[in-house]
Amino acid sequence: MSETKKTLTTSQGAPVRDDLNSMTAGERGPVLAQDIHLFDKLAHFDRERIPERVVHAKGAGAWGYFEVTHDVTKYTRAKFLSNIGKKTEVFARFSTVGGEKGSADTERDPRGFAVKFFTEEGNYDFVGNNTPVFFIRDPLKFPDFIHTQKRNPATNLKDADMFWDFLSLTPESVHQVTVLFSDRGTPYGYRNMNGYSGHTFMWYNEKNEYVWVKIHFKTAQGNKTLTREEATKFAGEDPDFATRDLYNAIDKGDFPAWNVYVQIMTPGQVEKYRYNSFDITKVWPHADAPLIPVGKMVLNRNPKNYFADTEQAAFSPGTVVPGIAPSPDKMLQGRLFSYHDTHRHRLGANYHLIPVNAPRVSGEHNNQRDGAMRTDDNGGGAPNYWPNSFGGPSPDASYSEPPVPLTGVIDRFGFELTEDDFVQPGELFRNVMTDTDRAHLIGNIVAHLKNAQVRIQKRQTALFYKVDKKYGEGVAKGLGLRIDEVAELAAMTQADRVKATL
Numbered sequence: 015m016s017e018t019k020k021t022l023t024t025s026q027g028a029p030v031r032d033d034l035n036s037m038t039a040g041e042r043g044p045v046l047a048q049d050i051h052l053f054d055k056l057a058h059f060d061r062e063r064i065p066e067r068v069v070h071a072k073g074a075g076a077w078g079y080f081e082v083t084h085d086v087t088k089y090t091r092a093k094f095l096s097n098i099g100k101k102t103e104v105f106a107r108f109s110t111v112g113g114e115k116g117s118a119d120t121e122r123d124p125r126g127f128a129v130k131f132f133t134e135e136g137n138y139d140f141v142g143n144n145t146p147v148f149f150i151r152d153p154l155k156f157p158d159f160i161h162t163q164k165r166n167p168a169t170n171l172k173d174a175d176m177f178w179d180f181l182s183l184t185p186e187s188v189h190q191v192t193v194l195f196s197d198r199g200t201p202y203g204y205r206n207m208n209g210y211s212g213h214t215f216m217w218y219n220e221k222n223e224y225v226w227v228k229i230h231f232k233t234a235q236g237n238k239t240l241t242r243e244e245a246t247k248f249a250g251e252d253p254d255f256a257t258r259d260l261y262n263a264i265d266k267g268d269f270p271a272w273n274v275y276v277q278i279m280t281p282g283q284v285e286k287y288r289y290n291s292f293d294i295t296k297v298w299p300h301a302d303a304p305l306i307p308v309g310k311m312v313l314n315r316n317p318k319n320y321f322a323d324t325e326q327a328a329f330s331p332g333t334v335v336p337g338i339a340p341s342p343d344k345m346l347q348g349r350l351f352s353y354h355d356t357h358r359h360r361l362g363a364n365y366h367l368i369p370v371n372a373p374r375v376s377g378e379h380n381n382q383r384d385g386a387m388r389t390d391d392n393g394g395g396a397p398n399y400w401p402n403s404f405g406g407p408s409p410d411a412s413y414s415e416p417p418v419p420l421t422g423v424i425d426r427f428g429f430e431l432t433e434d435d436f437v438q439p440g441e442l443f444r445n446v447m448t449d450t451d452r453a454h455l456i457g458n459i460v461a462h463l464k465n466a467q468v469r470i471q472k473r474q475t476a477l478f479y480k481v482d483k484k485y486g487e488g489v490a491k492g493l494g495l496r497i498d499e500v501a502e503l504a505a506m507t508q509a510d511r512v513k514a515t516l
């Protein structure tokens with residue numbers, strides 16, 4: 015035994031004489047209230063669970079670094095991107111979305127792809143998914159959307175009616191539904207998938223000139239997916255497959271890497287672009303905005319403790335550094351509120367002091383004080399107000415973001431559904447997918463949609479028909495629906511289609 019072997023202590027640090035036998039009055043009990051160690055141990059145990067994330071509850075994380083490989087200083091002043099070869103420590107967390115903390119890693123679902131960069135100008139969080147688009151484009155719809163992907167309030171079962179009812183009443187979802195029901199909805203673990211910002215962000219340089227960007231992490235391991243049958247088998251035989259795959263690879267020194275790119279559009283290009291560049295249901299085809307290389311991310315260290323790092327990690331698209339800012343994308347704007355809010359609920363007001371979240375390189379210098387679990391020196395005796403004339407930290411106007419022109423009236427503007435909403439999924443179906451991909455897509459949809467009511471099946475299949483005739487026909491055939499009836503529904507406006515399928 016090593017000489018440094020420690021004596022077991024209470025949580026207050028006092029030595030524990032016996033950790034197997036409670037203190038009792040007599041050999042057969044009862045237990046005495048003075049067994050403080052017993053009650054401390056039970057009380058702590060009673061509080062071991064924190065709320066799981068309301069979405070993205072099941073995940074795996076790892077530490078690593080980001081290295082700049084190309085000069086992007088003409089686009090952004092972000093210090094961590096300022097020199098080729100510059101390295102920044104990162105913590106990444108990958109996740110499924112709808113399932114609970116104990117759910118299977120191979121469920122059909124988008125995968126979360128979140129990376130925290132510990133930079134000298136504060137932390138920067140990339141909070142994307144493995145899909146470049148999303149189901150909805152207004153944050154007001156997000157809680158309802160998520161309810162339909164979780165459990166029925168009465169039965170506590172996953173419910174195909176809820177799932178497809180909402181999606182068929184929300185036709186802008188059809189692009190993401192097409193991605194999700196392809197085999198990309200069941201990636202082979204976390205190492206073999208890409209990450210996308212989805213949203214457009216702003217990058218601005220030292221001169222405060224700005225461009226709009228979308229960020230892509232491309233897996234260096236190659237994209238690999240599971241078929242529906244494989245994913246179902248894994249869910250039964252090794253439900254923690256993706257977690258194990260990531261951990262084991264890093265443990266044996268096979269460090270996963272991703273190459274990072276940006277797509278860029280100038281404000282002028284965005285103005286004239288065919289699509290709304292701030293609509294997350296659309297991609298920017300590479301022909302319109304080619305991939306520009308930026309750097310690479312390598313994950314090379316497993317957390318020593320899952321709860322300390324992965325479970326307590328708190329990412330937010332609002333955590334940005336000088337040189338990076340949000341765009342007006344209304345979904346993104348809703349997210350800017352939601353993440354810090356949920357962190358305060360899930361981890362507490364001082365969640366930013368937890369080591370995995372703390373801005374470990376820049377430090378935190380402000381006048382926020384107190385609150386539960388303030389575990390540092392709470393600013394000591396330094397001034398806790400601004401302005402002050404006692405040398406406290408002061409704002410620096412050189413970090414101002416570029417002014418962005420904005421005009422308009424205040425209202426609740428619906429994103430009008432247009433035929434444009436069906437163009438990109440159509441291109442994906444016709445031009446990107448192979449025959450096998452298309453067959454798997456249709457098979458995956460039929461296997462799920464067949465569990466919904468027939469009227470909902472018809473409404474959703476009409477949307478697939480609008481994307482591409484063959485797509486709609488394939489799904490209709492698989493479900494045993496009449497193709498002429500689906501075609502008729504597809505020709506209607508969304509409002510009429512809904513009326514016809516109530």
Ligand code: HEM
Binds near residue numbers: 067156327352
């Ligand atoms: C209005 C839309 C959205 C809202 C309100 C929202 C809200 C949330 C909330 C509350 C969490 C839990 C965070 C936590 O407990 O730490 C979360 C997690 C997450 N969200 Fe969203 N979300 C939205 C859309 C999106 C989109 C479009 C993406 C991807 C482009 C995304 C990516 C993620 C990821 C990756 C996580 C997991 C972060 C982690 O690993 O801790 N979300 N979201």
